[in-house]
Amino acid sequence: EAWEVIEYKRIERKFKFNDFKEALDFTVKVGELAELEGHHPDIMLSWGKVVVTLTTHKIGGLSENDFILAAKIDRL
Amino acid sequence: EAWEVIEYKRIERKFKFNDFKEALDFTVKVGELAELEGHHPDIMLSWGKVVVTLTTHKIGGLSENDFILAAKIDRL
Numbered sequence: 296e297a298w299e300v301i302e303y304k305r306i307e308r309k310f311k312f313n314d315f316k317e318a319l320d321f322t323v324k325v326g327e328l329a330e331l332e333g334h335h336p337d338i339m340l341s342w343g344k345v346v347v348t349l350t351t352h353k354i355g356g357l358s359e360n361d362f363i364l365a366a367k368i369d370r371l
Numbered sequence: 372e373a374w375e376v377i378e379y380k381r382i383e384r385k386f387k388f389n390d391f392k393e394a395l396d397f398t399v400k401v402g403e404l405a406e407l408e409g410h411h412p413d414i415m416l417s418w419g420k421v422v423v424t425l426t427t428h429k430i431g432g433l434s435e436n437d438f439i440l441a442a443k444i445d446r447l
Contacts, residue, residue, distance in 0.1 A: 315411045319402040322416065326395040335391045337417040340398065 298365055305350035306361055308368070315342045324371050332367065334360045374441055381426035382437055384444070391418045400447050408443065410436045 298308045312318040322340045325347060329335045339346040349365055351358035374384045388394040398416045401423060405411045415422040425441055427434035 315402070316406055319399070319406075322402075322414075323395070323399060326391070326398075326416070330392060330395075335418045337415065338398075339413065339415050340402070341413040342411045 300357075301348075304356045305348050306357065306365060307346060307348045308365070310345045310347070312343045312345070318343055318345050321345050321371070325368055328367055328371065329364065332360075332364055334364050336364065336368075376433075377424075380432045381424050382433065382441060383422060383424045384441070386421045386423070388419045388421070394419055394421050397421050397447070401444055404443055404447065405440065408436075408440055410440050412440065412444075 296309050296311070298306045300306055310318075310321060312321065318340055322338050322345055325336065325338060325345070334351075337348040339348075347368060349361040350356065351361055372385050372387070374382045377383055386394075386397060388397065394416055398414050398421055401412065401414060401421070410427075413424040415424075423444060425437040426432065427436055
C-alpha cells in the first residue's frame with residue numbers, strides 16, 4: 296500500500312493488520328507520533344485496518360508537514 | 372449527542388473532546404472495551420472528535436450486541 300493523493304488536498308494510506316488489537320496499537324503509535332509532531336491526522340480504525348489521512352487544515356490542502364509526518368508514519 | 376440510526380443498518384455517535392490527546396485516549400478505552408466484548412466498532416478519530424459506528428457484519432445490520440456495546444461505551 297502507498298500514500299494516495301486525494302483531490303490534491305490530502306494524502307491517505309491504508310494499513311492492514313491481523314486483528315483489531317494490532318490495528319488499535321498502530322493507531323496509538325500514530326497518535327503519539329502526531330502529538331510529538333504537533334500535526335494531527337484523521338485516523339479510521341476498524342477490524343484489521345487503519346486508514347490515515349493527512350492534510351493541513353490551516354491552508355485547506357497539503358503542506359510539507361503532511362509529507363514529513365507521512366514519512367515518519369512509514370517508519371513506525 | 373445521541374446514537375443515531377443510519378439506514379437501519381448501523382448506529383453512530385459523535386463524541387467531542389478538548390484536543391487530540393483526549394480523543395486518542397477515548398479511542399483506546401473504546402478499543403479495549405471492544406476487545407473485552409469481542410465486538411468491534413469502526414472508530415473515526417480526529418482532532419477533538421471521535422465517531423463510533425456499530426454494526427453486526429455477520430448479519431449486515433444491527434443486533435443486540437451493538438446496543439449492548441453502545442450502552443457500555445456511554446458509561447466509559
